Amino acid sequence: xxxxxxxxxxxxxxxxxxxxxxxxxxxxxxxxxxxxxxxxxxxxxxxxxxxxxxxxxxxxxxxxxxxxxxxxxxxxxxxxxxxxxxxxxxxxxxxxxxxxxxxxxxxxxxxxxxxxxxxxxxxxxxxxxxxxxxxxxxxxxxxxxxxxxxxxxxxxxxxxxxxxxxxxxxxxxxxxxxxxxxxxxxxxxxxxxxxxxxxxxxxxxxxxxxxxxxxxxxxxxxxxxxxxxxxxxxxxxxxxxxxxxxx
Numbered sequence: 420x421x422x423x424x425x426x427x428x429x430x431x432x433x434x435x436x437x438x439x440x441x442x443x444x445x446x447x448x449x450x451x452x453x454x455x456x457x458x459x460x461x462x463x464x465x466x467x468x469x470x471x472x473x474x475x476x477x478x479x480x481x482x483x484x485x486x487x488x489x490x491x492x493x494x495x496x497x498x499x500x501x502x503x504x505x506x507x508x509x510x511x512x513x514x515x516x517x518x519x520x521x522x523x524x525x526x527x528x529x530x531x532x533x534x535x536x537x538x539x540x541x542x543x544x545x546x547x548x549x550x551x552x553x554x555x556x557x558x559x560x561x562x563x564x565x566x567x568x569x570x571x572x573x574x575x576x577x578x579x580x581x582x583x584x585x586x587x588x589x590x591x592x593x594x595x596x597x598x599x600x601x602x603x604x605x606x607x608x609x610x611x612x613x614x615x616x617x618x619x620x621x622x623x624x625x626x627x628x629x630x631x632x633x634x635x636x637x638x639x640x641x642x643x644x645x646x647x648x649x650x651x652x653x654x655x656x657x658x659x660x661x662x663x664x665x666x
Contacts, residue, residue: 442545442566443568444518444566445566445622448566448618448625450618450621453520454521457496457519457521457522460496461499461525464500467561468503473503479647480588480659483661484556484586486510487512488508488556489511489514489554489557490511490512490514491515491516491550491558492536494516494561495515495516495517495523496519496522496561497529498525499526501538502531502536504534505534506533508534509533511534512534513534513536514536514539514550515538515539516539516540516543517541518540518541518543518544519540520540523540526538543567543573544567544573548576548577548580550580552580554580554582556586557587558580558585558587559587559588559590560577560590560591561590562591564591565592565625565626571640574637574638574641574643578643578662583662585661587662588658588660589660590655590656591634593627593634593650594627594628594629594630594633597623597627600627631650631656634656634658635658638660639663642662643660643661644661646659646660646661
């Protein structure tokens with residue numbers, strides 16, 4: 420309808436068909452609306468950011484952070500990870516950027532008992548980060564980088580804003596066989612098998628783009644050294660990296 424408000428999925432699809440460069444979203448790939456995807460991200464947060472991840476964070480990330488860290492969650496979704504970071508680091512300066520306005524709106528309405536993040540709609544595929552070079556101690560990115568057609572410019576931008584000893588924590592999908600991927604999706608999504616399988620076929624080549632070795636190569640190519648790597652979920656790998664020193 421002319422004049423009707425479009426959601427992120429519709430905006431993305433129009434941009435793709437017009438040839439305009441834009442970050443492709445999970446909504447556009449799966450056929451879900453912004454609200455549907457938002458609710459899924461909020462409801463599955465405890466599973467995706469559970470005790471195992473925080474134990475890993477405490478062991479591999481926290482020792483390198485100062486008392487007043489500057490941290491960015493790139494593709495922050497509904498802001499729940501930033502909320503929990505703020506509780507652990509009440510003196511931190513936190514930034515959250517996401518391409519979907521509904522995610523940012525949700526994050527702004529959360530109750531924060533620790534540091535409150537600065538949240539903004541931002542397309543990392545087409546826009547530089549607003550942060551000054553060399554001022555950020557941690558950039559985190561969860562289940563976003565695999566979506567990008569051109570990840571190296573985004574990784575270069577992350578490297579630009581990090582301090583010399585800063586950390587980039589990447590938490591993203593790793594390749595699985597089609598059958599295992601689809602059966603797991605059916606189990607997680609509930610509902611009918613057909614309803615889970617149809618978008619699953621569209622998402623399979625995106626979620627299963629990279630092996631752990633591919634991620635290792637990509638990070639090295641972008642100028643990062645891997646300090647720690649683990650697999651906390653069957654479908655995802657976590658990398659803690661730092662900018663590679665050059666002589």
